[in-house]
Amino acid sequence: MSTAHWLFGDQLGPHFLRPGDQGPAPDAPVVLIEAKSVFRRRRFHRAKAHLVLSAMRHRAAELGDRARHVRAETYREGLREACGDGDVTVHHPTSRAALDFVRRLPQVQVLPARGFLVEQDAFRAWADGHTGTKLRQEDFYRWTRRRLDLLMEGDSPVGGRWNLDHDNREPPPRGTGTLDAPAPYRPREDDIDEQVREDLDRWEREDGIEFVGRDGPRLFPASRREARAALSRFVEHRLAGFGPHEDAVLAADPVMSHSLLSSSLNLGLLDPAEVVELAEDAWRAGRAPLNSVEGFVRQVAGWREYVWQVYWYFGADYRDRNALRHHEPLPDWFLDLDADAVTAHCLSTVLAQVRDTGWTHHIPRLMVLGSHALQRGYDPRAVTDWFHRCFVDGYDWVMLPNVVGMSQYADGGRMTTKPYTSGGAYLSRMSDLCGPCAYRPTRRTGEQACPYTAGYWAFLHRHRQRLGGNPRMVQAVRGLERLGDLDQLLREDADRGDRAP
The missing domain is CATH 3.40.50.620 (HUPs)
Incomplete structure (x- = not known):
């Protein structure tokens, strides 16, 4: 046998x-x-x-x-x-x-590992060749596209540019509340799902196993057949509209034109090679514009692949990086996904999405959830674990680089050139989340002070010595000198503590 x-x-x-x-x-x-x-x-x-x-x-x-x-x-x-x-x-x-x-x-x-585009030995050889320089995702992405002949014309990228991100940063349409994209594929539950739900109920009732969040009807593929149907639905009906608004956020339309394929890729139900090949075929057949296809390919062959590779390359001690010395514990309302405890409309909305579905797209993860954790100084190991547990597509290899490197800047810039956090102005520009909020994105102090705006300046002040030497942050740090209400802002920020904003 x-x-x-x-x-x-x-x-x-x-x-x-x-x-x-x-x-x-x-x-x-x-x-x-x-x-x-x-x-x-x-x-x-x-x-x-x-x-x-x-x-x-x-x-x-x-x-x-x-x-x-x-x-x-x-x-x-x-x-x-x-x-x-x-x-x-x-x-x-x-x-x-x-x-x-x-x-x-x-x-x-x-x-050897399967389910990824680049062999680990090949990545290590490429990364070792960059000793003394930063390992940037953009450089890796270009190397990968050449290596796989992906969206290439000879030795050049199709369309003449490697990265069309500039074309994919449009704010959301105003007044509609929705992108009005074709609906994504949604599976139908079956007898297997019914048995799973009964087993989980029994574990909670008899074995003392605890969960967080809600288990409504299953929203993501659980079989190869379902995953292929979801991939086909995205490529044929949703990919064309993906690019322009991929960084925008709408409260009533959390899915927009996103693929919802990350859980299927990370369960191994889809091979990333088949995913990017179908996307490229759609562009070559004239069914999707290049900016949408390139943006999607960059997510899969660029960022996802890069995160997998650096998880192993950076070593076991990468998990313990904490360059900003953040040690605050996650508050109970955050751990429990208690959206109802939160006044800030952006954070409450996104927490509710995670509570109800175990998913939200990359901008709410980075610029709402991650930014809040960074500004409040939450321990990056605890933040990593929270993302791992609370997202349907979350695994250790996914979340460790994304949180330690990208979201919390805990590696001090090994993956990114600056911390990814902002005041309320960014959220106001790129979402419709600020309109109904009790706070005002332009206010730093007082009862209507936006917790992200106040938190941004308090974060810069706390780390002004380190960030003042960062070329991408020096202007922001200098802006502290122009704040006549800085002392009041810092007092109010300290008084806020770990209360839900």
């Missing part, structure tokens, strides 16, 4: 069973283990727990008799039940903890 092959819950697509020198045998038994201990260790969003379990059970059903689907307390117990002492292969897991664990198991052979 062939050596069994183990699929983790984020390795569920057919490319993880592709045979060959670096893959399992075509007839290899397939092991899937639901380890309850995973859900004991962290307080996950209920919708995320539902999605992962549903996806694993859908995959087991697809594999039929080939699957050894085990429900156990731990992975070790599940592996023993599924394989005894027999040999097992597994593709490189997506977290350091999981990789360390499988490497300690003498019966397990670790195969």
Whole structure:
């Protein structure tokens, strides 16, 4: 009998069973283990727990008799039940903890990673060649496009420019409250989902396992068939309108033209190669404009790929980076996704989206949730864990670089050239969230002071020595000298403490 092959819950697509020198045998038994201990260790969003379990059970059903689907307390117990002492292969897991664990198991052979566009050795060679310089995503993105011949004409990018981000920063349409984009694909729940929900209810009731957030009807694909349908729906009907407003935010239209494919990619239901190839085909066929296609390809082949690679390249101690020395604990209202406790309309709206769906797009994550955490000085390790637990597409490799490097500037600029935070003016320009708010984006002090505007200046003041030497921040830091109400602002900021804004 062939050596069994183990699929983790984020390795569920057919490319993880592709045979060959670096893959399992075509007839290899397939092991899937639901380890309850995973859900004991962290307080996950209920919708995320539902999605992962549903996806694993859908995959087991697809594999039929080939699957050894085990429900156990731990992975070790599940592996023993599924394989005894027999040999097992597994593709490189997506977290350091999981990789360390499988490497300690003498019966397990670790195969190269799948589900990404660039081999880790190739990235390491590229990154090592940049010793002494910053590893910038834009440089990596261009290298990747050349390497994969993606959106290229010979040695040049199609259209003559590598990055069309300048064309994709339009504010939202005013007065409509919606982008009026074609609706995204939404799956229908089935008997498997019903059983998952019953099991999660029982875990809460009998096993003391706690979740956060709401578990409404499942919104994201849990099978290869559903993921392919979602991809086709996006490319054929939504990709064309994606680009111009990809950085805009609308309270009543949180999805806008975003793909909603991140959870499917991160569960392994979709291969990123097929995703970017379909997007490029849409442009070459004249079905989508270049700025939308390039913007989407940059998300997948640029940022997603870059985050995966630097997660491993930066080393295990990257998790502990805290250049700004932020140590404030996350307040209960933030941990509990208690949107009703928050007065600031932008933060309340986005927290409610996360509470209800386990998802919001990249700008609310960065410029509402992340910016608030940065301004208040929350501990970056706690912020990383919160994003990991609360988002349906959140995994350790996803959130560690995105939070430590991009959102919280905890690595001191290893990934980005400046902290990503702003006052209320940015949110007012790029969203419709400020209109009904009790606070005013232009006010720094007083009862109507915007917590983001006040928080921005308080953050700059707190870190003025470090940021004053940053070429991209020096003008902002100098702006502190022009604030006649700075002392009042700082007193009010200190009085605010960890109260919900």
